[in-house]
Amino acid sequence: MGHTVIFQPSGRRGEVEDGVTLLDAAHELGVDIEALCGSARVCGKCKVKLEEGFFEKFGIESKTDNLSKLLEEEKDFFSPEELADNYRLACCAYVHGNVLVFVPEESRGAKQVILELGRERAFDLNPLVANYYIELIPATLEDQTNDITRIKNELAAKYGLTADLAVDYPLLQTLPGTIRDAEWKVTVTVWDGKEIIKVSPGLKEDVYGLAIDVGTTTVAAYVCNLRTGAEVSKGSIMNPQVRYGEDVLSRITYAMMNDDGLSKMSGAIIEGINSLVDRLTEEAGIRPGDLVDMTLVFNTAMHHILLNIDPKYLGRAPFAPVISNSVDIKARDLGVKISHCAYVHCLPVEAGFVGPDNVSVLIAEEPYKQDKMILVIDIGTNGEIDFGNREKLFSTSCATGPALEGAQIKFGMRAAPSAVEGVIIDPETKEPKYKLIGQDKWWQEGDEPIARGICGSGIIDVIAEMFKSGVIQSSGRVNQKTGSSRVRKGADGKWEYVLCWAKDTAIGKDITVTQGDVRAVQLAKSALYVGAQYLMEKRGVDKPDSVTLAGAFGSYINKESAMVIGMFPDCDLENVQAVGNAAGDGAKLALLSKNKRDEAEKVARFVEFIETATEPDFQTRFADAMAFPHSKDPFPHIQHILDKIPK
Amino acid sequence: MGHTVIFQPSGRRGEVEDGVTLLDAAHELGVDIEALCGSARVCGKCKVKLEEGFFEKFGIESKTDNLSKLLEEEKDFFSPEELADNYRLACCAYVHGNVLVFVPEESRGAKQVILELGRERAFDLNPLVANYYIELIPATLEDQTNDITRIKNELAAKYGLTADLAVDYPLLQTLPGTIRDAEWKVTVTVWDGKEIIKVSPGLKEDVYGLAIDVGTTTVAAYVCNLRTGAEVSKGSIMNPQVRYGEDVLSRITYAMMNDDGLSKMSGAIIEGINSLVDRLTEEAGIRPGDLVDMTLVFNTAMHHILLNIDPKYLGRAPFAPVISNSVDIKARDLGVKISHCAYVHCLPVEAGFVGPDNVSVLIAEEPYKQDKMILVIDIGTNGEIDFGNREKLFSTSCATGPALEGAQIKFGMRAAPSAVEGVIIDPETKEPKYKLIGQDKWWQEGDEPIARGICGSGIIDVIAEMFKSGVIQSSGRVNQKTGSSRVRKGADGKWEYVLCWAKDTAIGKDITVTQGDVRAVQLAKSALYVGAQYLMEKRGVDKPDSVTLAGAFGSYINKESAMVIGMFPDCDLENVQAVGNAAGDGAKLALLSKNKRDEAEKVARFVEFIETATEPDFQTRFADAMAFPHSKDPFPHIQHILDKIPK
Numbered sequence A, B: 001m002g003h004t005v006i007f008q009p010s011g012r013r014g015e016v017e018d019g020v021t022l023l024d025a026a027h028e029l030g031v032d033i034e035a036l037c038g039s040a041r042v043c044g045k046c047k048v049k050l051e052e053g054f055f056e057k058f059g060i061e062s063k064t065d066n067l068s069k070l071l072e073e074e075k076d077f078f079s080p081e082e083l084a085d086n087y088r089l090a091c092c093a094y095v096h097g098n099v100l101v102f103v104p105e106e107s108r109g110a111k112q113v114i115l116e117l118g119r120e121r122a123f124d125l126n127p128l129v130a131n132y133y134i135e136l137i138p139a140t141l142e143d144q145t146n147d148i149t150r151i152k153n154e155l156a157a158k159y160g161l162t163a164d165l166a167v168d169y170p171l172l173q174t175l176p177g178t179i180r181d182a183e184w185k186v187t188v189t190v191w192d193g194k195e196i197i198k199v200s201p202g203l204k205e206d207v208y209g210l211a212i213d214v215g216t217t218t219v220a221a222y223v224c225n226l227r228t229g230a231e232v233s234k235g236s237i238m239n240p241q242v243r244y245g246e247d248v249l250s251r252i253t254y255a256m257m258n259d260d261g262l263s264k265m266s267g268a269i270i271e272g273i274n275s276l277v278d279r280l281t282e283e284a285g286i287r288p289g290d291l292v293d294m295t296l297v298f299n300t301a302m303h304h305i306l307l308n309i310d311p312k313y314l315g316r317a318p319f320a321p322v323i324s325n326s327v328d329i330k331a332r333d334l335g336v337k338i339s340h341c342a343y344v345h346c347l348p349v350e351a352g353f354v355g356p357d358n359v360s361v362l363i364a365e366e367p368y369k370q371d372k373m374i375l376v377i378d379i380g381t382n383g384e385i386d387f388g389n390r391e392k393l394f395s396t397s398c399a400t401g402p403a404l405e406g407a408q409i410k411f412g413m414r415a416a417p418s419a420v421e422g423v424i425i426d427p428e429t430k431e432p433k434y435k436l437i438g439q440d441k442w443w444q445e446g447d448e449p450i451a452r453g454i455c456g457s458g459i460i461d462v463i464a465e466m467f468k469s470g471v472i473q474s475s476g477r478v479n480q481k482t483g484s485s486r487v488r489k490g491a492d493g494k495w496e497y498v499l500c501w502a503k504d505t506a507i508g509k510d511i512t513v514t515q516g517d518v519r520a521v522q523l524a525k526s527a528l529y530v531g532a533q534y535l536m537e538k539r540g541v542d543k544p545d546s547v548t549l550a551g552a553f554g555s556y557i558n559k560e561s562a563m564v565i566g567m568f569p570d571c572d573l574e575n576v577q578a579v580g581n582a583a584g585d586g587a588k589l590a591l592l593s594k595n596k597r598d599e600a601e602k603v604a605r606f607v608e609f610i611e612t613a614t615e616p617d618f619q620t621r622f623a624d625a626m627a628f629p630h631s632k633d634p635f636p637h638i639q640h641i642l643d644k645i646p647k
Helices: A023-028 A080-084 A148-157 A177-183 A242-244 A249-256 A259-285 A300-308 A358-365 A454-470 A514-539 A559-564 A582-593 A594-606 A618-626 A636-643 B022-027 B080-084 B147-160 B175-181 B240-244 B248-257 B261-284 B298-306 B356-365 B456-468 B515-539 B558-565 B582-592 B594-606 B618-624 B636-643
Strands: A002-008 A012-017 A047-051 A085-087 A099-102 A128-134 A185-191 A195-201 A208-214 A219-227 A232-236 A289-296 A327-330 A345-346 A374-378 A384-386 A395-397 A419-425 A432-436 A485-491 A496-501 A511-514 A547-548 A576-580 B004-007 B013-017 B049-052 B087-091 B099-100 B129-135 B185-190 B196-203 B208-214 B218-225 B231-238 B290-296 B327-330 B342-344 B373-378 B383-388 B393-398 B418-427 B433-437 B487-489 B493-501 B512-514 B546-548 B576-580
Touching: A002 A023, A012 A023, A012 A395, A080 A185, A099 A454, A128 A327, A128 B087, A148 A195, A195 A496, A208 A259, A208 A358, A208 A582, A232 A259, A242 A249, A242 A259, A242 A432, A249 A259, A249 A300, A259 A300, A289 A358, A289 A582, A300 A358, A327 A485, A345 B087, A358 A374, A358 A384, A358 A395, A358 A582, A358 A594, A374 A582, A374 B493, A395 A514, A395 B185, A419 A454, A419 A496, A419 A559, A419 B618, A432 A454, A432 A496, A454 A496, A454 A514, A454 A559, A454 B456, A496 B208, A511 A514, A511 B218, A514 A618, A547 A559, A547 A582, A559 A576, A559 A636, A576 A582, A618 B487, A636 B487, A636 B515, B004 B022, B087 B099, B129 B147, B147 B175, B147 B196, B175 B636, B208 B261, B208 B356, B208 B582, B218 B261, B218 B373, B218 B582, B231 B261, B240 B248, B240 B261, B248 B298, B248 B493, B261 B298, B290 B298, B290 B356, B290 B487, B298 B356, B356 B373, B356 B383, B356 B546, B356 B582, B373 B515, B373 B582, B383 B515, B393 B456, B393 B515, B418 B456, B418 B493, B433 B456, B433 B493, B456 B512, B456 B515, B456 B558, B512 B515, B515 B618, B546 B558, B546 B582, B558 B636, B576 B582, B582 B594
Parallel strands: A002 A099, A208 A289, A289 A345, A374 A547, A547 A576, B004 B099, B208 B290, B290 B342, B373 B546, B546 B576
Antiparallel strands: A002 A012, A047 A085, A047 A099, A128 A185, A185 A195, A208 A219, A219 A232, A327 A345, A374 A384, A384 A395, A419 A432, A485 A496, A496 A511, B004 B013, B049 B087, B049 B099, B129 B185, B185 B196, B208 B218, B218 B231, B327 B342, B373 B383, B383 B393, B418 B433, B487 B493, B493 B512
């Protein structure tokens, strides 16, 4: 008798035999769970969480005894909280019924590669938080001046700071001891020239801060030295809220349908951020308390949910957010475990779902400083588009879905080692060549069979190549008469293209691109295209002078492939550039530059948000844009490529 | 076999027989514990807490089985926290060894009478926190303006408030729902014209705040309507820190000697304040969350300890505090459970131990607005003295001890019903007349025997009368040759005066004034006198034009008695006034008036602190001032009284 097993957050599902372990089931279904000891039950790396809340959603009965009982030898690997949360070791839990299992980030075999490299950007290093070293004259019976006045007077005399500095209360608690133990020589950390937020013993030159881009699917974090501007460590995790819903709307719905839904999701992302804080400070050789400033960017829904603000009204017309201006929140009020008195700066919201992350992209790309008409596309689960120049900028958002990030694609995966990231298909034979992340050269017959799946840039590439080689038609339909064995009817009766044969993979299965995968990409690219179209019309322009592709995987994107599938309107490819995670870069810039924060506040009001999904002809345009590259619009800059496509 | 039982916070101690209940022991030792059901074990009112940490201090072995085991029938009366804290019902716990027991405020039989009436004071009602009612135009697809901007625009348009208002983050969390549920009609609470700290549905006219005077021994609290200036409820508790030390220095020592001493004491006073918040808001018919502003006054040591600031360096030369300016702290950061986004305003520190409470007395009494030379004495466990006028003011502090508050006096008690508050002794017969709190007339032979002890004003009165009637000499020594049976050698071999015979009391014992009590009062009054003397000299003046007596019991003090014992230098009695708890009044004024807060900041810098205890001739002067009224200084204004004293 078989049981259905579903692994989150990948969504991989399948039938397994009764009595197999979760670890075996995972391998069978191509889910990579770390297991250093090879099921010897000694490494404790294969922790997974038995989820219950989602069972009804899938029509599966909710019983915890669908797994074998917790073993004594498992227990030692878990904290009491984890035990209460139904954590198990995948190697110890035998499947005896339908189960839904969540694989935490740390248990996943393939750790995410940091792709958020960004590009070089010039800016003024002008951080909000700075250190000032002072040597105080000790108190005497003749001069009983209090500690704070003593500090302020010295800061005013030596550095010209205002004598009106505020002092955050908690730092007073240990101040007298700190000053005297340090023999009256201390470093004072000041926020925005306005508030003393830390006093450290002795001379402390370096000041550290954290910039975080909270995406719907991916959270990227950067620790920077505010004194030098250098990035000292970075990393990313999957947004832990993914378990509560794949996209923005499903999370708003989760918050509305569950009394503690909002606080659960808010708590999950804060916990995720704290895990990043621990990891990245350790990597940088500093302590979490050394982080004295932080910037946060996210879309408006993530903004509300992270801040534990009821997102209900954001999800329904007229979609008004609670606040648009930037907010400075004490880290302790948010529960973020950096320096106790530090502020967290949330960049301003634009309008609707276009949030601080788009403002962040704008301050990184600065289209408002340029004469030429720039189209900026930030590709994510929620896509954002900006168009215009210094005179006027418009923006909109699109429900792209996570397909371009490798999710909701049959063999999609995140950008991790052994993911297919580039593809070329021979137009004659339909035979593919592919490149894997972590490999210097294209994969060849005889190389190690390590392919695991296809990441976002690989998906764009393979779809473009399938189109260029005639495997799929302009409509997206798989061409059933290619004569290639790679184009076949799948087990579900639907057509698919075999990118890697099972023998050449690490998962022991054919890695295919299905008709459904093609459709998901079509929906995503059409949404982006139509959004851009509306903005250009609004601006009175029929084509962009340049196109900027941003996104967590953006620097690896093949811009020709992106144009071939029609992700954006025709443009000279020389003027199309991929800039990486511009939202993350903007968060870093805001961390390092007060001017950039001011600029963010201004541009958030300058850019005009256009609601495009409610336009009357939206559906028609959307349908027209489904075709590769488009059913009506011409693409002169790639016409030579389109001309070569086999009929 | 007898066991030593000590009851805190009164400090009453004595030997009891093995096997008596704690309730009986309490009655025997004159400690009043509430027991409505008369030991029937059904009312649960006689809760006490078995203290352990102090045992060593008293050289008593620390064993919890010095009390009988917890009974099943007791358990229901306690929370798990109380059980863990060794709470017992006094009627159920039998004494089988030496024990130290703490009687919580709510278990004490005689609830404190609110004596802090203050006097009428004219001031401008100009509170920092105010309510603004607005009706918003609902958001539409055409106007998606965010909620906060919508609110700020309306506040600017209707009330002329700045568009630059800050918003405290936590209120954002529920704001969208609040606004829409209230159909866009809300009341906005604004702090200092600068920050939105609350948004309530509909029209809410009244604004409430809390003023608290944290004395070393007594904590007084006042709930005021900030819109009308009316006091709507008030109350007081004994400072829960008393269990950690009677006076300021012993508490600083406790903080230094115990790792968690500071946080324990800070936690205890915050918990005490929260109990007052609950009680006083209930009495006022409002909720704790309705309190949107709060002022705090205390001496510098209480200031540091309440704020959980290391007081170590405050207790040793050069006695520099960590901060002198006023501080505004979010209630949530302090743990005070009023409105989540409210601020707590701590008035400024002057210098040394002269803290916000003295600043508070000054803004209530305003000597800095007068031409005449005013001596202000704030009587408390830590006494504060101010002298001067509009041109110059000096201040100092004196370690008075708690004797004048009725503590550390054999039959001393707080100002509560059935406490002796006034005394007259016949100079011939040495027979006393006395008045009890809560009784309209002087007690007479045949009246109910309800006397329980002597409160602060009663102590000053009885000492003055003992001196005037020749029971004690100018030196303070009991006159052994009065011929009265009331003047006798006590069980300890020391002389004492019997104020009430056992048959006339509720405690079944003679209420006496001992030689030790006289000495304690002499030490206190001498400290105050010498302090005043130094300040007058510093000011170049040999007598005050007027004397103001402040203190929690100040309005009941017999000013003639106070002068007869020499608590302050000679002055026309017509120019001596008792003004009640001026520190509490100042806290209320600061709550109700922004101008008063500004005045406090100014006067804290205007008044000059004089360290008197370190003066080289301090000891000599102190010795001289021990006599009644003084061994050297003349008292022309009461010479007629002194002349009548039997030789």
